[in-house]
Amino acid sequence: MFTHFPLHPETPEDGMSLETLFAGRNLDLPAMHERMSKLMAQEGLPYSARTHTYNSRLAQELAKWAEEQPGGDAIHNALFRAYFVDNKNIGRMDELVRIAESIGLSGPEAREVLASRSFKDAVDADWIRSRQGGVTGVPTFVAGGYGVVGAQPYEVLEQLVRQVKEEA
Numbered sequence: 001m002f003t004h005f006p007l008h009p010e011t012p013e014d015g016m017s018l019e020t021l022f023a024g025r026n027l028d029l030p031a032m033h034e035r036m037s038k039l040m041a042q043e044g045l046p047y048s049a050r051t052h053t054y055n056s057r058l059a060q061e062l063a064k065w066a067e068e069q070p071g072g073d074a075i076h077n078a079l080f081r082a083y084f085v086d087n088k089n090i091g092r093m094d095e096l097v098r099i100a101e102s103i104g105l106s107g108p109e110a111r112e113v114l115a116s117r118s119f120k121d122a123v124d125a126d127w128i129r130s131r132q133g134g135v136t137g138v139p140t141f142v143a144g145g146y147g148v149v150g151a152q153p154y155e156v157l158e159q160l161v162r163q164v165k166e167e168a
Contacts, residue, residue: 002067002076004060004126005138011055013091021053039151046085054083055091057123062096064119064126066105074103144168 008021018029033049040047059079066072078099082088088095093114100110113119133142141148141157144164148156 002063003130003133003135004063004123005130005135005140006127007056007138008053009055009057011053011091013055013089015052015054015089015091017052018050036151039153043154046081048085048087050084050087052087052089054089056083057091058093058096058114059083059090060123060126061117061119062100062110062114064122065110065113066100066103069105071104075100075105078103 008016011021022029037047063075063079066075079090082095082099083090088099090096090099093111096114097107097110101107130140134147135142135149137149139149139151141152141160143160144167146160146163148160
């Protein structure tokens with residue numbers, strides 16, 4: 001089950017450069033990219049260099065709707081690819097409609113969902129649940145009251161499941 005989280009909700013519709021987002025935090029962006037690239041490659045996942053971050057609020061609302069549609073679970077991989085591989089602005093309605101159509105969902109229905117904000121309350125509830133659960137970053141994997149934050153090797157997630165299973 002996906003629970004959405006407000007990662008940088010202040011990001012404007014046009015996005016924000018990573019340099020601006022992380023200004024003053026003394027982070028080595030090329031080193032961060034290199035680490036993520038290695039982690040993704042180890043898991044066989046595509047990944048490319050990003051220069052910007054985009055507001056994911058509308059994408060989260062689209063995903064909530066898509067999850068209720070036949071085949072709609074594919075939206076998560078499509079959004080991942082759009083954002084982390086193709087560097088698409090997932091804060092723009094037209095882009096989100098194209099993504100929905102790319103997995104076989106109705107473009108006009110997706111546009112109506114986004115325009116009417118009919119899944120706003122569902123995402124608001126997710127944001128509350130994530131805050132109450134102590135989520136501080138994405139992804140966060142939670143099982144049996146334990147959590148693992150950030151992109152982690154498969155073995156770390158496997159250990160989480162083993163620990164919960166042993167305690168059950």
